[in-house]
Amino acid sequence: MNTPIVELKNVSKTYSTAAGDFPALKNINLTVHLGEFLGVVGKSGAGKSTLLNMINGVDELTEGEVIVTSGGKPVSVHNLTEDEKAQWRGKTMGVVYQSFQLLPMLTLVENIALVMDLAENFKPRESREKALELLRLVEIEEHADKLPSFISGGQQQRVAIARALANDPDILVADEPTGSLDSITADHVFELFSRLAAERGKTIIMVTHDMGLKSRFTRHCTLVDGELMSESHAHRKGKQ
Amino acid sequence: MSSSTRQRTPRTRLKADLQRVHDASPEAIIELRGVVKRFSNAAGEFTVLKGVDLEINRGEFVSIVGKSGSGKSTLLNMITGIDHPSDGRVIVNHNDIYTGVSESQRSKWRGKNLGIVFQFFQLLPMLTLLENVMLPMDYVDMYDFDLRPVRALELLEMVGLEKFANKLPVLVSTGQQQLAAIARAMACDPPLLIADEPTGNLDTRSADAVIKIFEQFVQQGKTIVMVTHDPSLTSRTDRNIILSDGELINETISRSLPQLRHRHMLEFTKLAQRRTFQPHETIISHDDSVNHFFMIKEGQVEVVLQKKRSQETIVSQLGKNEFFGEIELLRGGTSIANVRAGTKPVEVLMIPRDDFKRVMDESPVTVEAMGKIVQKRLEEHRMADPRSMKR
Numbered sequence: 195m196n197t198p199i200v201e202l203k204n205v206s207k208t209y210s211t212a213a214g215d216f217p218a219l220k221n222i223n224l225t226v227h228l229g230e231f232l233g234v235v236g237k238s239g240a241g242k243s244t245l246l247n248m249i250n251g252v253d254e255l256t257e258g259e260v261i262v263t264s265g266g267k268p269v270s271v272h273n274l275t276e277d278e279k280a281q282w283r284g285k286t287m288g289v290v291y292q293s294f295q296l297l298p299m300l301t302l303v304e305n306i307a308l309v310m311d312l313a314e315n316f317k318p319r320e321s322r323e324k325a326l327e328l329l330r331l332v333e334i335e336e337h338a339d340k341l342p343s344f345i346s347g348g349q350q351q352r353v354a355i356a357r358a359l360a361n362d363p364d365i366l367v368a369d370e371p372t373g374s375l376d377s378i379t380a381d382h383v384f385e386l387f388s389r390l391a392a393e394r395g396k397t398i399i400m401v402t403h404d405m406g407l408k409s410r411f412t413r414h415c416t417l418v419d420g421e422l423m424s425e426s427h428a429h430r431k432g433k434q
Numbered sequence: 435m436s437s438s439t440r441q442r443t444p445r446t447r448l449k450a451d452l453q454r455v456h457d458a459s460p461e462a463i464i465e466l467r468g469v470v471k472r473f474s475n476a477a478g479e480f481t482v483l484k485g486v487d488l489e490i491n492r493g494e495f496v497s498i499v500g501k502s503g504s505g506k507s508t509l510l511n512m513i514t515g516i517d518h519p520s521d522g523r524v525i526v527n528h529n530d531i532y533t534g535v536s537e538s539q540r541s542k543w544r545g546k547n548l549g550i551v552f553q554f555f556q557l558l559p560m561l562t563l564l565e566n567v568m569l570p571m572d573y574v575d576m577y578d579f580d581l582r583p584v585r586a587l588e589l590l591e592m593v594g595l596e597k598f599a600n601k602l603p604v605l606v607s608t609g610q611q612q613l614a615a616i617a618r619a620m621a622c623d624p625p626l627l628i629a630d631e632p633t634g635n636l637d638t639r640s641a642d643a644v645i646k647i648f649e650q651f652v653q654q655g656k657t658i659v660m661v662t663h664d665p666s667l668t669s670r671t672d673r674n675i676i677l678s679d680g681e682l683i684n685e686t687i688s689r690s691l692p693q694l695r696h697r698h699m700l701e702f703t704k705l706a707q708r709r710t711f712q713p714h715e716t717i718i719s720h721d722d723s724v725n726h727f728f729m730i731k732e733g734q735v736e737v738v739l740q741k742k743r744s745q746e747t748i749v750s751q752l753g754k755n756e757f758f759g760e761i762e763l764l765r766g767g768t769s770i771a772n773v774r775a776g777t778k779p780v781e782v783l784m785i786p787r788d789d790f791k792r793v794m795d796e797s798p799v800t801v802e803a804m805g806k807i808v809q810k811r812l813e814e815h816r817m818a819d820p821r822s823m824k825r
Contacts, residue, residue, distance in 0.1 A: 243604075
């Protein structure tokens with residue numbers, strides 16, 4: 195539990211807009227350990243999605259460094275070229291979003307196998323088998339040959355999580371993954387994340403605006419106006 | 435696309451030949467014949483589509499509207515082959531897409547013949563916009579391997595996104611994501627684009643950009659079928675098909691009486707009698723009692739006043755999707771003019787007087803709109819024949 199897997203060192207991100215510079219993240223220092231299920235909680239506009247985009251290298255940072263250690267090898271994410279980053283991300287990180295973005299014309303098992311085929315980790319026949327295994331893991335195997343429109347939103351999100359696991363990444367990042375689900379379905383998704391962290395040693399970083407979810411993470415921190423707060427700090431700032 | 439993802443087509447080639455239908459309408463790209471769709475659940479069986487007959491011709495831009503639960507999405511699912519009908523036939527591009535066709539054949543056929551756009555864009559989050567657009571070409575193995583990125587970039591240029599080609603979807607706006615999804619739908623140059631609420635999640639400006647691109651496609655000869663609830667979009671399509679409770683409303687009725695409630699339009703659709711009048715044939719004679727409300731499906735009619743000892747005056751000419759007979763039915767009395775077919779045959783839909791009056795009693799908005807038209811026509815009559823002032 196004490197092996198650092200994601201480290202953010204003095205990370206800042208400033209967007210330049212017509213109205214002037216807008217600091218979205220201010221000097222963030224954060225270490226996430228192997229097997230943690232970390233929640234980053236904050237209001238809309240606090241910088242949560244920007245933080246995830248810094249961790250998975252989707253967006254460029256303005257200052258600082260992000261180091262991700264996967265397979266014992268530390269990588270300074272923002273020193274990679276775009277092509278290197280895409281390859282590195284494909285192997286190291288799975289992403290889950292609020293909208294599930296399954297391809298509607300492909301069956302569930304094809305949706306997952308497609309991602310494996312694109313990364314060429316398995317032979318096509320193997321990829322179907324592996325995809326079925328993942329559907330079993332998220333308890334949705336019986337629907338494997340259905341199209342996404344024939345299953346519920348919660349089930350679609352579980353398929354999206356299975357897809358994020360397609361290339362067996364060490365880390366999952368999730369941006370409001372329960373945002374469009376009802377509370378019971380959201381619970382199932384939480385249980386699945388907890389299980390993936392506890393039983394499979396995945397490191398999961400999830401951002402949410404829902405303060406009520408804090409207790410569900412193994413650890414959580416709060417983002418306020420682009421700054422990372424310890425609990426007490428966040429509390430004080432909220433009272434000002 | 436990074437080199438590791440570009441070396442293999444992810445699927446093996448499948449035969450995509452479907453059965454050609456010999457009696458398919460030559461102009462139609464989509465034909466639904468008696469399509470029924472029933473669903474069963476714990477509460478029992480219910481019928482979502484109740485025998486839909488529909489033809490959509492090549493090059494048409496068609497919108498489909500209807501209340502929630504009217505069967506719009508089910509209808510689209512019949513055309514795309516996502517779901518299958520309980521009864522009836524679906525013929526797309528002269529092929530029966532259900533009879534004797536396996537799921538995988540249909541999937542391959544769909545990849546080459548249909549572009550599909552949804553409300554939520556379904557771009558793969560881990561692929562750049564360019565890679566997302568290339569995906570369908572890889573999937574159905576169309577275009578030379580080296581041509582695919584070139585074509586994908588051209589498609590992104592067409593929707594104005596070439597600058598963002600190498601960005602991941604999360605870094606562009608929702609409007610731009612939808613434009614990329616449209617570029618992807620056109621990847622294999624399909625003749626037909628199907629869109630389910632394509633602007634449902636967009637602001638007005640982005641929605642306008644989407645429709646402008648659709649209009650370009652139509653100019654290039656593509657056919658577009660779009661489900662929408664946005665009236666500002668339906669006014670920009672060639673045809674507007676309304677579904678009510680699993681049945682199609684006659685388009686002449688919905689165009690002639692747009693203010694009518696859908697359930698009343700459907701009632702008229704079922705009651706309407708069709709009749710064709712030959713050129714110059716009298717439809718209503720002056721001073722006859724009027725027993726029907728008329729809507730013009732095809733052709734033109736002339737409303738004529740016959741003055742004593744002088745020549746007749748053509749007061750007005752009415753064309754497709756206009757109506758007549760309402761003055762007498764709403765105000766009572768006999769016909770104040772002759773109505774006859776123009777120089778070509780005229781096809782009309784006729785609603786019996788009592789049914790028309792009953793529905794009008796329940797539809798004050800339509801009566802009010804019709805009242806304005808009646809007023810305008812009476813003015814025309816007065817100008818043509820001052821004697822009618824007495825009426």
